[in-house]
Amino acid sequence: MNDALRMIVVGTGTMGRAWLEVLRADERWTLAALVDVAPDALNAAGEAFGVPEEQRYGSADAAFEQVTADAVLVVTPPEAHRVISIAALSRGLPVFSEKPLATNLSDGIAVLRAARQSGTLLMVSQSRRWMPHIVAMRDAVRNGRIGEPGYITCQFRVPFRFGGWRDSMPEVLIEDLAIHHFDTIRFIAGRNGQRVFAHSFRPAWSWFRGNSCASVNLQLTGDLPVNYFGSWVARGPRSSWDGELIVAGSEGALLLRDDESVWIFTGEDEIPRPLELPRLEPAGMARGLDIFTRALRGEAAPEPDGEDNIFSLALTSAAVASSRTGMTVDVDAHLRAAGWSPARLQPAWRSRPPAVRSG
Numbered sequence: 001m002n003d004a005l006r007m008i009v010v011g012t013g014t015m016g017r018a019w020l021e022v023l024r025a026d027e028r029w030t031l032a033a034l035v036d037v038a039p040d041a042l043n044a045a046g047e048a049f050g051v052p053e054e055q056r057y058g059s060a061d062a063a064f065e066q067v068t069a070d071a072v073l074v075v076t077p078p079e080a081h082r083v084i085s086i087a088a089l090s091r092g093l094p095v096f097s098e099k100p101l102a103t104n105l106s107d108g109i110a111v112l113r114a115a116r117q118s119g120t121l122l123m124v125s126q127s128r129r130w131m132p133h134i135v136a137m138r139d140a141v142r143n144g145r146i147g148e149p150g151y152i153t154c155q156f157r158v159p160f161r162f163g164g165w166r167d168s169m170p171e172v173l174i175e176d177l178a179i180h181h182f183d184t185i186r187f188i189a190g191r192n193g194q195r196v197f198a199h200s201f202r203p204a205w206s207w208f209r210g211n212s213c214a215s216v217n218l219q220l221t222g223d224l225p226v227n228y229f230g231s232w233v234a235r236g237p238r239s240s241w242d243g244e245l246i247v248a249g250s251e252g253a254l255l256l257r258d259d260e261s262v263w264i265f266t267g268e269d270e271i272p273r274p275l276e277l278p279r280l281e282p283a284g285m286a287r288g289l290d291i292f293t294r295a296l297r298g299e300a301a302p303e304p305d306g307e308d309n310i311f312s313l314a315l316t317s318a319a320v321a322s323s324r325t326g327m328t329v330d331v332d333a334h335l336r337a338a339g340w341s342p343a344r345l346q347p348a349w350r351s352r353p354p355a356v357r358s359g
C-alpha cells in the first residue's frame with residue numbers, strides 16, 4: 001500500500017520479531033527501518049522480513065535522522081527504552097514502547113515529559129489489556145456483577161529460563177513481570193495504587209541473579225486490598241502467566257486460572273459459571289497495534305497511554321522501594337518524590353493528533 005504508515009522497529013530480538021509478524025499482517029503498516037545494536041539479530045530479522053540492507057541501522061539515532069517515518073516501536077531491553085523513546089518523542093515521532101516504559105520511575109517520568117513537551121503520542125505495550133478474558137473481568141467489575149469489590153488475590157508460579165539481560169536484573173520478578181500483573185489488576189479494578197508493602201527475595205535454587213520471587217501487599221484507592229505472590233523459579237504446582245487471579249466482591253467473585261476462561265461465583269455459591277467473554281477483533285498484540293494505529297489517526301484513545309502507565313510503573317517502583325527499606329510506601333508520595341504530580345492531565349496529543357502522511 002503506498003499510503004501505508006511507516007514504522008521504525010528498534011530491537012529485533014524475541015519480542016521485536018513477534019511485533020514484526022504483527023506489522024507484516026497489518027496492511028496499514030510498512031517497515032521504514034529496522035534497528036539493532038547486534039548485527040546478527042539485525043540481519044537475521046532483515047532477511048526474514050524482507051527489509052533491504054540500506055534500511056537496517058545499528059543505532060536508533062542514525063535511523064531517526066535518516067529515515068522518514070510515522071512512528072517508532074521500541075522493543076529493546078528496558079535499559080535502552082528511556083534514551084530511545086526520548087530521542088524519538090523529541091523529534092515528534094510517536095512511540096509505541098514495550099513494557100516497562102523505563103527501568104525506573106524517574107526515567108519513566110522523563111519519557112512522559114518528553115511526550116507532553118512535544119505533544120506526541122506515547123503508548124505502552126501492556127499486552128494483557130488486549131486479551132478477552134482480562135477485558136471480561138474489567139467489564140464484570142465495572143457493571144457490578146460481583147457487587148462492591150472487597151479484595152483481590154493474585155498468585156503467579158511459573159519456572160522460566162530466559163538467559164540474557166533478565167538473568168542480571170536486580171528485581172527481575174517485580175520489574176519485568178509483576179508490571180503486567182499490577183497493570184492488569186489496576187485495569188480490572190479501575191483503581192490506582194495507594195500503599196505498597198513488599199518483600200522480594202531469591203530462593204537458594206534460583207537461576208536468576210536478582211530477586212525472582214516477591215510477596216506484595218497493595219492497597220488500591222478506596223482501600224481495596226490486593227495480595228500478590230509471584231515466583232519465576234516456582235517449585236510444585238504452577239499457575240498460568242496471568243496467575244490465579246480472584247476478585248471477590250459483596251455479590252460474588254471472579255476467578256481466572258488458565259489465561260482463557262473466567263469463572264463467576266454468585267453470592268456464597270461454590271459452583272461457578274463461565275463468564276461470557278467479549279469478541280475482540282482483533283485480540284492480543286494485533287489489537288495493540290490496531291489501537292495504536294487508530295490513536296495515531298486521532299480515532300481512538302491509546303490503551304494504555306504513558307499518562308496511565310506511569311501509575312503501573314509507580315507500583316513496581318514502590319514495591320522495590322518497600323522491599324529495600326522494609327517500610328510501607330505511599331504511592332502518591334513516591335510519585336511526587338520522583339518529580340511527578342499524581343494528577344492525570346489531559347495529554348496534549350489528543351487535541352493535536354500527528355498528521356498522517358501519505359505517499
Ligand SMILES: NC(=O)c1ccc[n+]([C@@H]2O[C@H](COP(=O)([O-])OP(=O)(O)OC[C@H]3O[C@@H](n4cnc5c(N)ncnc54)[C@H](O)[C@@H]3O)[C@@H](O)[C@H]2O)c1
Pocket residue numbers: 010011012013014015016035036037038041058059060075076077078080098099100125126127164165176
Ligand atoms: N508485552 C509482553 O508480553 C512482553 C513479552 C516479552 C518481552 N517484552 C518486552 O520486550 C522488550 C524486549 O524483550 P525481548 O525478550 O525481545 O529481548 P531480546 O533480548 O530478545 O531482544 C532485544 C533486542 O534489542 C537489541 N538491543 C539492545 N540494546 C539496543 C539498543 N540500544 N538499540 C537497538 N537495539 C538494541 C538487542 O541486541 C536484542 O536483539 C523488553 O522491554 C521486554 O520487557 C514484553
